[in-house]
Amino acid sequence: MAKTTFPTREDNFSEWYNRLVVEAGLAETSAVRGSMVIKPYGFAIWENIKETLDSMFKATGHQNAYFPLFIPKSFFSKEAKHVEGFATECAVVTHYRLKAENGTIDVDPEAKLEEELIVRPTSETIIWSQYKNWINSHRDLPLLINQRANVVRWELRTRMFLRTAEFLWQEGHTAHSTAEEAIEEAQLMHAVYQDLFQNFLAIDGVMGEKSENERFAGAENTFTIEPMMQDKKALQICTSHFLGQNFAKAFDVTFTNKENKKEHVWATSWGASTRMMGGLILSHSDDKGLVLPPAIAPVHVAIVPIFKKEEDLTAIEEYLAPFLSELDRESIKISSAFLGDIELPINIQIDTDDQKSPGWKYNEYELKGVPLRIGLGKRDMENGEFEVYRRDTQTKEIVPARKLTQYLVNTLEDIQKNLHKKNLEHRKEHTYFVDNYDDFKEKIEHGFVMAHWDGTVETELKIKEETKATIRCIPFDNYLEGQTAEWKCIVTNKPSTQRVLFAKAY
């Protein structure tokens, strides 16, 4: 029987995560510092997330395109804050040829690039340099483009999925004729992400905007979703930016408006990466392994036939056939804000491998977070029963054969809802409203803290230095604003306009 080799969450949360990623076959490290390999099972989950998000982008009128991996160094300097934000983590291509000499292979010094190329850490600059050709008139707007790509940010401390030198993501880049329309777009995409997280990934984060200090380099405003992981730290899981006219000015992208006057274009960008996979793992998994929401699980039900001889397996397969064709006509219903009521087919895997024991397989499917598992032997068939194991609650139930289909459908839908509910409750349970700095310092060790702040970068940095907590966002949700008599900053006593969310973060 396969034995999981990772510690419990309580023992060592960080090591539990690292080992789980490997043991569940999601990813592994590579020979390239900070770059991971996404293994087939991890990639299958990623593809489900990616395709769901892609459908939402198309449903909101966006089109996909592809821009170069490399960005000329000079493009970076054109938007001052942007270069400042990314300069220290850029991988730089300086040569375009190797040469073999004396049996060793070396960079050919004669093949030096005149201008170095940056491997994109994000694509605003290269994309806006092209948009100059695409946009002339207000009739060319809005321009609603998304790109799926790999990007590189040379991080010093990396962790699989959460922070890697190379990662996969989508980055939307849109152009608009007014600031209002661009802000609406950034908010719309913020809502699209929320739809994905709540209704598919079963993750409920706090929606809000970033403080000036935490904004994207080059943005006027950044919207974020900040869910709470099981160790009560926050994870910034997606961002959506209103870029004002910054990039349009840097690359001189103008349009002729309805009054026939030239104006600079207004922009947004928004992205979500393989970091979502990290959020998914840190949100729902337990000491036995991964726990997957059915809406994005590659396999919904694993059936393990218990057999010794070939003919026993044949008998089990024959017995299963009518149930499978019934399940083939069923689906898991998901209500999505942007995709409507959709029906997902139920994916069933029958594990007929005779080299591995049922016990080994049970363990493996728990590790891989398959929502439901059925062990099926001769006695079960004689009794007309199925023993169904439910991954999220780790409970077993004996289900009469005639009720199986409905039971599976209902339970999968219930798991989806249950995971979201647990995630939301966990966050609410560990969110504290504090009114003085002493309470803040105590509570910040135990979860999210909602506190009044004077709105200055100075105070924000002081708090960060003293407690390692940052402002995760200025929440939209007004219910969070209550419960206080005085709206004063907990550090400076200066006036505050609302409570903001502080937390330690990944």
Add this chain to the structure above:
Amino acid sequence: MAKTTFPTREDNFSEWYNRLVVEAGLAETSAVRGSMVIKPYGFAIWENIKETLDSMFKATGHQNAYFPLFIPKSFFSKEAKHVEGFATECAVVTHYRLKAENGTIDVDPEAKLEEELIVRPTSETIIWSQYKNWINSHRDLPLLINQRANVVRWELRTRMFLRTAEFLWQEGHTAHSTAEEAIEEAQLMHAVYQDLFQNFLAIDGVMGEKSENERFAGAENTFTIEPMMQDKKALQICTSHFLGQNFAKAFDVTFTNKENKKEHVWATSWGASTRMMGGLILSHSDDKGLVLPPAIAPVHVAIVPIFKKEEDLTAIEEYLAPFLSELDRESIKISSAFLGDIELPINIQIDTDDQKSPGWKYNEYELKGVPLRIGLGKRDMENGEFEVYRRDTQTKEIVPARKLTQYLVNTLEDIQKNLHKKNLEHRKEHTYFVDNYDDFKEKIEHGFVMAHWDGTVETELKIKEETKATIRCIPFDNYLEGQTAEWKCIVTNKPSTQRVLFAKAY
């Protein structure tokens, strides 16, 4: 009325291609030398090709995964022929940080990498370095993995889609316990590509294997498909390699066989890139623009309502409604070797833009290769008729309203078949069987030449030097072997084992 600004194929074939790519909104050049931007319409076609191929890979038991963009320089040296083949076209990352000084941005000399990183030109080395951890026993085999990725090859002369410094592709990398099984896999994937080309892209190339000189760097055998473009040059549109044990030995990847002995693993790799888009354009397009096979066209029928007032448009939309819901239940049938008989939904675009004239729109849809176009005005509705323009034959037909649905379905299926037939006939018509070098030199200027060859690299290189033609492949198809009395090399008179295909190529 929009006017196409590109020359005819006869005037200047090369310039016709370059302009068409831009005018049809498929791609454009970028500020990065040799890197193109794939625009939304081009990307929509690419996505259809990509998804079709992905379904075929899944239907043949392959899984997707993702490996690092960067490859440590030392990995390259491990397979001698491989490094030799790719060394001169590698983009090299040497630094990982920029720094701003005196208002300019520069590469930080202190942030030099200890070992340079190569931006992957292909991923055999990085993937086989990981497979070492994945494979232990014969039970881990076969390992059937595909990756979708961007790769970089620093080409000196680039052309959009056909040869770009960065391109998108899929690369399959499989591991097997015997040479026979690996060869079968390489042939299977060769057949998968053929299915895609014949039944979806309507391109009929010659299938065969490469001569030693033209093989992939590190392969024991390379299978290729070589279709003829309209200018009668060949385009290598995909390759599938049997890699022997070369990479397994280079990275010491072994498995324990059934007799409990250690052996090196056998490998294949296979890939097809955005070059397929170039092949698609060069195969079917004409002087009016792109011509798309319905199986991969983003839009099948463009309907252009002819209206002046808002109420005219409303009347047209109401008139169309029942036809649209009828078409919604119809589909285009495609027979695929690997996907079976599939049904594609019919995508209809109704162009209600009141800023552009019907004439401008007609031109635009011709340029974009939309298979069918309908202009619909008051008189058509009164007559109960539709005027349907068919892109591939540039013909118009008046279709009674009650026959519209069936007419559109039939015609779309007919266009698909017709394009394939035309493509195959064009190749056959311009394929010459020659028996001496003088005839060879004359005919090679006009198409494909099938000639006897002595099997040596020397003769191959001599022919290449004197005629610029290369051996495109040693065809599988026996019909090509006939029509000769003496099986002797046209250059050296030495014995030949079969005719091989010579052509000038992209």
